Amino acid sequence: xxxxxxxxxxxxxxxxxxxLMAWLMVIFILHFFxxxxxxxxxxxxxxxxxxxxxxxxxxxxxxxxxxxFMRLAGWPESGExxxxxxxxxxxxxxxxxxxxxxxxFLFVGSALLGILGIFxxxxxxxxxxxxx
Amino acid sequence: xxxxxxxxxxxxxxxLSWLAHNSNYLVIPGSIVAGTQGNLLSGGNIRLLEQVGDxxxxxxxxxxxxxxxxxxxxxLLNQFKxxxxxxxxxxxxxxxxxxxxxxxxxxxxPATANIDHHVDHLKRLxxxxxxxxxxxTGVGVAASCMQIADTEDRxxxxxxxxxxxxxxxxxxxxxxxxxxxxxxxxxxxxxALVLASGSVAAGYISGVVAKNAYTTFGKEVDFVSGMGxxxxxx
Numbered sequence: 001x002x003x004x005x006x007x008x009x010x011x012x013x014x015x016x017x018x019x020l021m022a023w024l025m026v027i028f029i030l031h032f033f034x035x036x037x038x039x040x041x042x043x044x045x046x047x048x049x050x051x052x053x054x055x056x057x058x059x060x061x062x063x064x065x066x067x068x069f070m071r072l073a074g075w076p077e078s079g080e081x082x083x084x085x086x087x088x089x090x091x092x093x094x095x096x097x098x099x100x101x102x103x104x105f106l107f108v109g110s111a112l113l114g115i116l117g118i119f120x121x122x123x124x125x126x127x128x129x130x131x132x
Numbered sequence: 133x134x135x136x137x138x139x140x141x142x143x144x145x146x147x148l149s150w151l152a153h154n155s156n157y158l159v160i161p162g163s164i165v166a167g168t169q170g171n172l173l174s175g176g177n178i179r180l181l182e183q184v185g186d187x188x189x190x191x192x193x194x195x196x197x198x199x200x201x202x203x204x205x206x207x208l209l210n211q212f213k214x215x216x217x218x219x220x221x222x223x224x225x226x227x228x229x230x231x232x233x234x235x236x237x238x239x240x241x242p243a244t245a246n247i248d249h250h251v252d253h254l255k256r257l258x259x260x261x262x263x264x265x266x267x268x269t270g271v272g273v274a275a276s277c278m279q280i281a282d283t284e285d286r287x288x289x290x291x292x293x294x295x296x297x298x299x300x301x302x303x304x305x306x307x308x309x310x311x312x313x314x315x316x317x318x319x320x321x322x323x324a325l326v327l328a329s330g331s332v333a334a335g336y337i338s339g340v341v342a343k344n345a346y347t348t349f350g351k352e353v354d355f356v357s358g359m360g361x362x363x364x365x366x
Contacts, residue, residue, distance in 0.1 A: 003348055010345045017338070021301050027308065049318070064311035071312045078316040103312060110305055114334065121337050124344035 003127040006120060013116045020109050026102065031066040037090040038069055047082045067106075070099035180212045277365035280356065287347075289356045294346045299339030306331025 043065070044053065056065035072079045073091040088096060184205050191201035276296040280289045310331065346353075356362045 007349055010349055013341065014345060017298060017301065017342075020305055021297075024301065024304055024308075052314075052318075061307075064307050064314075067308045067311035068315035071315050081316060081318060084315070106305070106308060106312065110309055113302075113305075113338075117334070117337050117341050120341045120345070124341065124348070128344075 001131065003124075003131070006123045006127070009116060009120060009123075013113065013120055016109055016113045016116065020106075020113060023102065023105060023109070027063060027066060030070070030098070030102070031063055033095065034066055034069050035091050035095060038073070038087055041090060042072075042084055042087045043069075047079075047084050067103070070095075071103050074100035074103055180208050183208055277361075280361065280365040286354060286356065287351065289362060290354060291343045291346055293356050293361055294342040294350075295339040298342030299335040302338040303331055303335040306334055 043056075048056075055061055056068075069087070069091075072084055072087045073096045074088075076085045076088040079085050079087055091099075187196070187201055187204050187208070190196045191198060196204075276292050279292050283289055283292070
């Protein structure tokens with residue numbers, strides 16, 4: 001068994017990582033297109049605690065807030081516990097569509113990256129310590 | 133920040149002590165680590181303390197009796213104490229919350245000065261906590277830059293570079309995932325700590341995989357000179 005076995009999984013992992021880094025860049029841009037009406041109407045009590053409002057305002061954690069509102073726009077039912085199921089109505093349909101695509105990509109891509117990452121972590125460890 | 137966590141709190145802060153003992157902690161994004169501190173030193177918690185000042189004003193103006201004042205003050209401070217959990221010692225040193233937030237009775241000093249002093253302290257800490265992640269990430273990147281500059285070996289420079297890029301990116305992705313999770317699940321600080329530590333671990337693993345991947349399969353590629361990193365970090 002040689003470490004060559006890990007070559008193609010590694011290439012896949014690296015490609016996934018680059019794709020997700022590009023995803024981060026897209027979020028950075030999309031942050032400025034989150035509908036202001038959504039934020040004004042729903043980014044306050046009682047939907048968010050004072051702690052959360054303070055935390056997710058301003059650089060850099062406002063980008064996490066962007067992802068939160070993207071999920072709300074794409075899947076209204078995700079806002080059930082916070083009473084945010086109507087929030088999607090304030091988002092234009094292009095924003096809702098893009099949000100669904102991007103959030104799906106985040107979940108699937110991260111899961112794959114995570115699984116592959118653990119596999120490669122173990123694989124490299126094995127070849128470093130137990131194989132000539 | 134890490135030096136201020138007293139030894140007896142290490143059991144409570146197992147994640148922070150793991151970071152402190154891990155020589156790589158500077159290259160792991162701190163943005164998620166600081167996330168939990170941001171939750172605790174929140175507007176809501178600080179408002180609890182400010183209400184003690186308001187209560188005192190009510191008492192002094194005859195709006196409530198001394199017994200009522202002391203009872204309500206105890207309720208507010210207990211709630212605050214429960215909210216912040218083991219951070220109490222970190223924030224207030226050896227004094228307990230109740231001792232620290234007391235009305236100064238010395239002449240010439242405004243009665244609520246003691247409370248205001250602590251509220252300001254908390255607000256400053258909260259702002260550091262919020263930006264702590266950004267600062268730590270900056271420190272992490274700066275530290276890798278220093279490590280890159282310190283080594284003569286081109287191979288080593290590239291290893292540090294790919295490790296930093298991978299762990300920082302995965303840390304940021306962790307933040308995004310936490311956001312997507314939080315919108316459907318409002319959580320308390322205990323859960324926040326668990327989520328944060330998961331992201332840190334994922335960042336660390338990614339860094340190690342990136343380094344090994346580069347060493348095993350990517351040695352021909354010289355990212356550091358190709359991207360001009362070595363002209364910045366020297």
